[in-house]
Amino acid sequence: MSDTKNSDTFPIGVWKQAGRMVLHRDAPLPPLCLITNVPTPIRVRRTFFYAPGMVALTIILSPFIWLLVRWLVGEKFSLSLPLSEAYIARERRLRIIRAIFTTLAILMIIAGICSSLNRDFPPAAWK
Numbered sequence: 186m187s188d189t190k191n192s193d194t195f196p197i198g199v200w201k202q203a204g205r206m207v208l209h210r211d212a213p214l215p216p217l218c219l220i221t222n223v224p225t226p227i228r229v230r231r232t233f234f235y236a237p238g239m240v241a242l243t244i245i246l247s248p249f250i251w252l253l254v255r256w257l258v259g260e261k262f263s264l265s266l267p268l269s270e271a272y273i274a275r276e277r278r279l280r281i282i283r284a285i286f287t288t289l290a291i292l293m294i295i296a297g298i299c300s301s302l303n304r305d306f307p308p309a310a311w312k
Contacts, residue, residue, distance in 0.1 A: 218269035225269045235260045 198212025208214065218225045236259035244251040 213265070214267055216267050218267055218272060220272045221269045223269050223271075225267050227268060227270060227273070228265045229268050229273065230263055230265050232261060232263045235262070 198209035199215060200207055216224055216226060234255070236255045240251070240254050240258060243254045
């Protein structure tokens with residue numbers, strides 16, 4: 186059941202149902218940023234992956250099995266999303282910060298391994 190009071194604010198194929206925006210597969214999204222809700226002409230293509238919910242239970246067995254099953258039965262689809270410049274800039278900054286912290290974590294792991302190789306193991310107190 187579509188909400189008729191907002192029918193003229195959305196393009197054809199897009200409607201509001203139970204407080205959520207629903208759209209037809211071929212309908213374009215409105216030119217409003219999905220995050221900040223400000224008008225924006227910018228559209229960014231993003232790829233999403235979908236797999237049935239039961240696939241998530243395979244992560245209990247192994248992350249590798251989960252990735253394999255998700256790859257085999259999952260669906261991949263692309264959307265052209267309207268995103269504002271402010272959100273894109275924030276996302277870029279966060280990506281840089283994540284890369285820096287990931288690099289630091291890898292360097293700390295390598296430093297820990299190297300420092301443990303320079304010590305006698307097991308310690309003399311354990312003998």
